Amino acid sequence: MTVEAAPAKDRILDAANRLFYSEGIRAVSVDAIAAKAGLTKKTVYYHFKSKDDLIEAYLMSRDQPNLTLFRKWFEEADGRLAEKIEAIFLNLAMSAQHPKWKGCGFLRTAAELANMPGHPAMKVGAAHKKKFEAWLSDVFDSYSVAKPDELARQIVLLMDGAFSTMLVHRDPAYIEEAGKVAKCIVDNASA
Structure with a gap:
């Protein structure tokens, strides 16, 4: 399955994993995660109600x-x-x-x-x-x-x-x- 074909939530979490781990959680914006996932910021917030929820999901995935x-x-x-x-x-x-x-x-x-x-x-x-x-x-x-x-x-x-x-x-x-x-x-x- 290509990145584009992966479900949006998986793409968001993958992008968050890559960016949070490489750059740090405070340095990475939701806009950057959305761009890396090839999605809109609105889509990110559809799946994760806040950046804090995304940070939590990032660590849970690890x-x-x-x-x-x-x-x-x-x-x-x-x-x-x-x-x-x-x-x-x-x-x-x-x-x-x-x-x-x-x-x-x-x-x-x-x-x-x-x-x-x-x-x-x-x-x-x-x-x-x-x-x-x-x-x-x-x-x-x-x-x-x-x-x-x-x-x-x-x-x-x-x-x-x-x-x-x-x-x-x-x-x-x-x-x-x-x-x-x-x-x-x-x-x-x-x-």
Whole structure:
């Protein structure tokens, strides 16, 4: 199906994904999204009652694909639990080398909406981060690691710190180093 043949709502969401991720949510207007989707602004507002609803839908559309990718990287990695966790970071480092990589869309959106804690997108972002943390905790629990919730939180802190530092320095080595630390933490917890 060509972009033009895709349903209008899908075209709008695709355009919003591309523009919000590459340029930021505040920098992108509804006019720009409509133009990128090849539709009118009126059509955008027919499907999304406000830009805030579109921002929320943008993050919701990224939720499951991101979580699925992390699970895939974990499952495809060889080795012990610690090496499988490190593999998530190593795959992120490889992704970060792509010229279009702009970091974590959830964290970038949260930074742009920091003065709006009740914004629907902030709730979607928080839920996404909690789902990842819960998945890690379940993984650690299935490997009989002591205090799986605490370990999951530590890994999330490392990952989000690595995302932020990577955006500042534009050097994937920071994510690789965070992966090494994650591996050590998981090894120690598994011992």
